[in-house]
Structures are given as C-alpha cells and as structure tokens.
Amino acid sequence: MGGFFIYLLMKQLPINSVSFLYLEQSFRKWLFILGYATTTTDTLPVHLREFFHYLEQRHITEILLVENRHVHGFISYLENRASDKTGAGLSTSSINKMITAVNAFIKYLNSTGRHFLDISPVRPAGDIKIPSILTQVEIQLLYDASFETGRIDKAIGQRDRAMLAVLYGCGLRKMEATSLNITDIDLHKALLLVRKGKGNKQWYVPIARKALEDIRVYLQEGRGWFFDQHDTGHWYNQRYGHAFKRKIQTDDEAFFVNGKGQQMKNFYQRLHLLRDKAGIQQQFSPHSLRHSIATHLLQGGMDIEEIAKFLGHSSLLSTQIYMHIQTEHNGELAT
Template structure:
C-alpha cells in the first residue's frame, strides 16, 4: 500500500493545491501508519487494525490533537485508495474521529499590544523593522508564514492594501491600518535598502544579510520585545492573529467579515473566537449591569 503514497502526495499537491508544508505533514503521518502496518504484518487492513493503531498512539502519549490529525490523514488516504479502485473497502468509514479538546486561543489586550510596540527602540534599524512586523501581524491578522513570504509586489500602499497568499496558496487582499502603514513605510525607506545592498531579494522583511526572515526569526523577535515589555504571557505571532480576530468581534464586526480577513475557508474555524467574544460580553455585563 506504500507504493501508492507517492501518487497520493502528488494528488494533494496538484489537484488539492495543498502547500508543501501540509503535504509533508501528510507524508509523515502516513509513513508512520504504513510502517506500523508493515511491522504488524497486516495484509488486509480492518477497522480493528486502525483502532489498534490509534490505541498505540495513545499509549505513546501523543496529544489528542495529534492523534486526531493522524486519523484524518489515514482516512483521507483510504478514501483516495478506494476511489482509485486500489482498495475494495475503506476501513475508516464507520470509525469516529478521535476527539481533540478545543483549546481557546491565547489573546492579549490592546493595551498589552501597545506596551510591546512602545518598548521597541525604533532608533535602530532592527527596531524600525521589528515595529513594522509586530504591528502588521496584529493590525492585518497575518499568519507568520504570510509575513515571511510577503513580497514587495504584494504591497499596494497607495490603496492601503496588501496581498497575501494563505493556506493552499489562496490569495486575499487585506486592508492595512494607518499605524502599520507608517511603520512599514519607515522601514521600507530607511532600513530595507541597507539590508538589501545587493538588491537581490524581493521579500519585504529581511535580515541584516539581506535574506528573508524565517518563522523562527520572527518568533524570536516577538519573544524578545514582549519579554522586555514585561508581559508574562507566552506570546507567539499567532497570539497577535487571535487578538486581531477577537478585538474585531468585540468591536462589533460580523463573523463572515472576520472569516474573510483571516482567510478561513470554513466558518467553523472562525467560530472559536465567538467563545472569547461571549466571555467579553459576560465581563461587560458583570461590570456594568446593576442586576449582574
């Protein structure tokens, strides 16, 4: 059955337009599953075999979310095999997906974001760059991969817009706020030319060597400034994206509007933020209503 894995991965990349990173995750999940099948000398996979594999993952101490993702990969692969008539029956059909507990995303307040921005030394080249990055992550709700891959040709600052390519290379246009635009222009005019002395990079955000910043570098930048600002919470670029969505909903934005800005293909992904918004409404009620 492993013989068909390469063909399946090509299908994911070409027909479903999944990113290389997502395809790699499928490949890792399925290689582990198929190694288990080989090790157990399973010739015809049954529902019991798959249940045993899931039990095995549990015994290894894998997180419920990881087990759920692996099962999703396995189910998708078996669906492909049966649709291509490479397998007679899909043994995953009547197996329920393992439940992964929903974790509410960590969110920071507008004040905390302002404190991070305020502590950045924007007299230095790195400070100017970092201020633009952090403000854009928050005010545009970008994924860290989207800001890493942002290119000069994706900036339409005269129209107050930027273009990003999200999961599956889905394109979306996003408004850029006044403050983010000021910080970005400051970086583009005064810093980027110094980092891009050879003029070879088209990426917006560069290291001092003129190379595009990586996810790890941006995480490090955010960790540094959030720590210096005195915020004790563990903050990642995704925390700023979560905060962007939550603050929009708290301000009265429609869920569909937030979905479009975040680039979610399914609104159920966006609905997790309504839990946070309900908590905000609860707090407002308790604080301000005389009968609370």
C-alpha cells in the first residue's frame, strides 16, 4: 500500500513547465512504441514527475538547463526526503523506482537527440533494461560494412543487407525474422507478412524502397548461393569400414538460410561482425534495430498510431497527443 500511496501522490504533483509536461507525454509514447507493458508506460512517467517537480523547485523549467549535477542532486534528495505518508525516509523500493524512471528518461533524451546527459546513475535492483539504440549514421555504417563482409562471396553481403532491411527497415523481432519464409514477401506490393508475431498475431509490414531492393537482390541472386554451398559429405562407420553419403536436409522455404541451406538463426554473429567492421563501440542486439527504427520514425514525425501498426502493437495509449521530434539527421533511412 505504501508504494501505491506514493504513486498516487506523485501523480498529483503539480508540474507547471509546458516543456516538462510535453516531455512527460513524449516519454510515455516512446516507452509504448518500444513495446513495454502498460504498467511500465503508465508508472515510469508518473515517477518521473518527482524529478520534474524537484527541478521546478530549483527554478529549472527547460530540459536544456539540466546538467549532470542536477541528476545526482536529485538522487541525494531522494535519499534524504521524508515520506508524505509516514514522515520517515523513503523506502529503498520507492527510491529505486524513481531512479529507474530517471535512467529510462535519460536514455530517451540521448536516443532521440532532445538533450544529451553523459552520466550513469546508480542502477537499482529491478531497473528496466532498454536495448541500445543506434543513430541513423550508425545504421548507415552497418550498411556500408556489409559490402566488406561480402568479399568471400557477394551473396554473404547481400544476405547481410537483407538482414538489416528486415530487422531495421521492417522492424521485425529476431524470432519473426527467423520464421520468415520466401512466400511471406510480396515484392510487387512491397509488403512483408509477419506470420509468427508476438502473441501469435499476423500483420503486414510495408517495405521501404531501399529495403525492398536489398530484399529483392538477396532473393533473386544471393540466396541460391547458400544452397550450393551446403555440405553433402561423408560419414564413416568404423565397425563395418564403409563410407556413407550424408544428405543434409535443407529448408527450401526459409528466407534466411545459412551455408548448409538451413534456416539461419544466428543473427547475433552477423551483427557483431558488421559492428566490428563499422567501428561501432556500443554493444547491440537484433532487438536494438527494432527499437532504433521505432525511435527514428518518431524523430521523423510519424504519428504514434502509425508506428504502433508498423510494429504490430495491439493496443494504444489512452492519450492521443502526438509528438514531433526534430532531429539533426534528415533524409531517407539507410535500409
């Protein structure tokens, strides 16, 4: 009950800054398009109100005025602040929830280019993990690096670019990309069918022009090379001294195939290779590319409803205030 009581009080905290009110709503939408649960998208912005209230009490009403010392000062304030209910100090759980909200908000600011705070606040137990989000420049570096990975055979680079087109350009989850079949892609209509989405849902994803071209080239040129490479070698029976021909079962319908002509599942290895060749320092996963395209579309001014449909989300936030974040990076997405 204590935590819920504090939650209700924070929800009623007055925020006067138009900028902070806007950021609270924007932060909520960002969490939503990244696919977090309703409880997370509802509670984190409310816990963030405590931070905004703290800033306003110190006459800071614009996010551009916030510095590292203000964030650290807020954490010290929480550790010494009395509970409105008991008069005693805040519980560790309550403090951790507010620090978690600030951590996530800093990630939002840095990822969307609103403001950059180069700090690493204390990570409390239960802190939510937000995958790394790449910039559009870094996405282009990955794309450029795919031409280096194709030196053994151009088909490898073609598959890497198709992988970027699906994971980033179409925003698919790793398992959705793994399950993709060649019949799920309609090159003429520029549509991709997600058959095995989260919650067993199905939906169509529009394919952008550049991504469509990379997918087409891989399908028509590169994919067949992997079937030609698969091993049909021999195994030896020691007891009888005979060598037997071994035929490896291929996955003829799979869109992504490995060197054995079987369904490709290890996207991490390919992305790590691209990352190293691109000279990108931060670690990231296939899901990071999904979060990256969602953030980039948001930066580009796309309505949150459209982003939600694009990503296959089944529900929307109750609020219908759309955010339009201006960014330094304009132009067509790399894939």
